[in-house]
Amino acid sequence: MVDLTIDLNGLQLKNPVMTASGTFGYGEEFMDFFDISRLGGVLVKGTTLEHREGNAYPRMAETPRGMLNAVGLQNKGVRYFAEHIYPRIKDYQTNMLVNVSGSTIEDYVQTAEVVNELDKIPGIELNISCPNVKEGGMAFGTSCPSAMAVVEAVRKVYKKHLMVKLSPNVTNIAEIGAAVEGAGADSISLINTLLGMAIDAKSRRPLLSTVTGGLSGAAVKPVALRMVWQVAQAVKVPVVGMGGIMTATDAIEFMLAGASAIQVGTANFIDPCVTAKIVDGLENYCAEQGVEKITDLVGALEL
Amino acid sequence: MKKYIDDFKVVHNERLNHEYVILTLQHPGRLPAMLPGQFVEVRVDNAPHTFLRRPISIHDVDEKTNTMKLLVQEVGEGTRRMGQLQAGDTCNLVYPLGNSFSLPKGKRVLLVGGGCGIAPLLLLGRYLKEQGIAPRFLLGARSKDGLIAMEAFRSLGEVFTTTEDGSEGTKGFVIHHPVMRTDTPEIDQIYTCGPEPMMKVLAKYAAKHGIACQVSLENQMACGFGACLCCVADTRDGHKCTCTDGPVFDSTYLKW
Numbered sequence: 001m002v003d004l005t006i007d008l009n010g011l012q013l014k015n016p017v018m019t020a021s022g023t024f025g026y027g028e029e030f031m032d033f034f035d036i037s038r039l040g041g042v043l044v045k046g047t048t049l050e051h052r053e054g055n056a057y058p059r060m061a062e063t064p065r066g067m068l069n070a071v072g073l074q075n076k077g078v079r080y081f082a083e084h085i086y087p088r089i090k091d092y093q094t095n096m097l098v099n100v101s102g103s104t105i106e107d108y109v110q111t112a113e114v115v116n117e118l119d120k121i122p123g124i125e126l127n128i129s130c131p132n133v134k135e136g137g138m139a140f141g142t143s144c145p146s147a148m149a150v151v152e153a154v155r156k157v158y159k160k161h162l163m164v165k166l167s168p169n170v171t172n173i174a175e176i177g178a179a180v181e182g183a184g185a186d187s188i189s190l191i192n193t194l195l196g197m198a199i200d201a202k203s204r205r206p207l208l209s210t211v212t213g214g215l216s217g218a219a220v221k222p223v224a225l226r227m228v229w230q231v232a233q234a235v236k237v238p239v240v241g242m243g244g245i246m247t248a249t250d251a252i253e254f255m256l257a258g259a260s261a262i263q264v265g266t267a268n269f270i271d272p273c274v275t276a277k278i279v280d281g282l283e284n285y286c287a288e289q290g291v292e293k294i295t296d297l298v299g300a301l302e303l
Numbered sequence: 304m305k306k307y308i309d310d311f312k313v314v315h316n317e318r319l320n321h322e323y324v325i326l327t328l329q330h331p332g333r334l335p336a337m338l339p340g341q342f343v344e345v346r347v348d349n350a351p352h353t354f355l356r357r358p359i360s361i362h363d364v365d366e367k368t369n370t371m372k373l374l375v376q377e378v379g380e381g382t383r384r385m386g387q388l389q390a391g392d393t394c395n396l397v398y399p400l401g402n403s404f405s406l407p408k409g410k411r412v413l414l415v416g417g418g419c420g421i422a423p424l425l426l427l428g429r430y431l432k433e434q435g436i437a438p439r440f441l442l443g444a445r446s447k448d449g450l451i452a453m454e455a456f457r458s459l460g461e462v463f464t465t466t467e468d469g470s471e472g473t474k475g476f477v478i479h480h481p482v483m484r485t486d487t488p489e490i491d492q493i494y495t496c497g498p499e500p501m502m503k504v505l506a507k508y509a510a511k512h513g514i515a516c517q518v519s520l521e522n523q524m525a526c527g528f529g530a531c532l533c534c535v536a537d538t539r540d541g542h543k544c545t546c547t548d549g550p551v552f553d554s555t556y557l558k559w
Contacts, residue, residue, distance in 0.1 A: 032305050066354055067355060071531070269526035271308075
């Protein structure tokens with residue numbers, strides 16, 4: 001029997017497989033397909049202080065081995081979440097983490113304060129990396145001082161597990177990782193989507209209403225893997241890797257690069273059962289390789 | 304309604320013309336109930352440049368043989384690959400997705416389709432007929448070649464046609480057909496699916512004449528079941544997912 005459990009700096013996961021925010025709804029959307037209590041954790045849809053309508057349609061474009069999105073944090077606001085959605089999802093037998101976003105530091109702080117009061121939410125993922133909103137989001141995650149400022153401010157009011165999600169749209173991601181660790185992050189997740197663009201040559205128009213959007217899917221995996229490797233070497237807190245994970249083998253590569261846990265995003269759209277298959281695949285890999293504890297794989301890359 | 308993910312077996316691929324095929328897919332066991340207006344998300348295998356599933360309307364259902372039919376228009380690599388599927392191949396579906404057309408206000412119904420948008424109207428027509436409501440179809444295309452699967456529609460009710468070049472039926476768009484060009488149309492309910500400009504014209508027409516109108520949208524989707532929030536339509540209540548709140552909307556609910 002392989003031990004798949006992970007201690008993510010105090011957050012106990014039954015296995016390293018989590019779902020990425022914005023690709024798994026509130027978990028409910030997947031209940032018909034498999035038992036989500038099999039997962040290590042679920043990151044629910046990006047949540048902001050106030051209701052947001054998101055960007056205009058079209059918000060999606062398929063690209064080679066990936067997709068661009070420009071949803072723009074559509075959600076009903078954290079108070080609606082606390083009143084109407086939390087009661088429905090609070091008893092799921094997995095870690096339900098809330099992805100928190102905002103336009104100002106005060107937005108982040110107030111949203112985190114509301115989530116802090118929800119007993120069965122063991123942590124938040126601070127999204128300082130959304131490329132699809134005009135204000136805030138990625139702007140916070142692309143310089144060390146602003147990333148530190150928002151993490152420090154939230155750290156003061158948020159008492160449970162604080163994961164911080166980094167943007168790949170930076171020159172030196174290891175620096176940003178070290179900065180948010182210094183500001184009090186309990187773990188660091190990466191990567192959010194890569195800023196990209198798609199054009200319809202016939203109409204000479206962009207395919208997204210916002211012109212640019214976030215690239216995800218298999219296409220981004222090599223970039224994500226490199227960044228996870230760089231950040232894992234620069235920080236002591238655990239790293240949660242994501243970016244183009246489609247299979248258990250992909251997940252193992254991220255763990256070898258230094259990720260203690262992983263998130264699966266875009267793959268959920270193509271195979272809604274993919275995360276359950278990845279849990280099975282991790283167990284099989286470990287059994288075949290004689291790995292007793294999956295934590296033995298973390299950072300086990302041989303150079 | 305519970306959603307499923309299963310491998311179906313392709314039992315038939317009927318090529319209608321250079322751009323349309325009808326795939327008949329058989330469920331490995333007992334096909335669950337599916338409603339008119341719902342759709343499936345098809346995984347396209349062996350198409351290296353595609354990444355996401357393809358949302359396709361359910362064209363017809365046969366509970367006796369546990370089969371469903373998909374009318375596929377080949378518009379890109381994914382749908383072209385689907386057009387090449389052969390009897391005996393497997394086809395992985397996430398299904399059934401979306402809401403459905405609802406029962407009409409009044410008995411005089413007109414089902415208006417354009418291009419590939421005729422697809423869900425066949426199952427709707429069958430469903431209405433079973434409810435004792437005689438479906439009338441108004442189907443439009445660019446030319447005669449584009450008027451496809453006509454026999455199946457004729458087996459259910461009266462069929463009117465329009466073509467832009469006049470090669471069959473009334474020349475012009477669906478809105479130019481005599482059944483619509485009257486001050487007192489004998490229509491209580493319009494159901495429509497097709498190009499958005501056509502549906503917008505029909506929504507306006509319906510509003511003018513006090514006719515109820517349900518439209519089926521085909522927005523771009525990534526998932527098809529409410530997780531990605533990509534396929535939103537602009538409604539009186541803000542952005543709503545075409546895949547879960549739709550694809551069928553009352554025309555007055557949309558901000559058109």
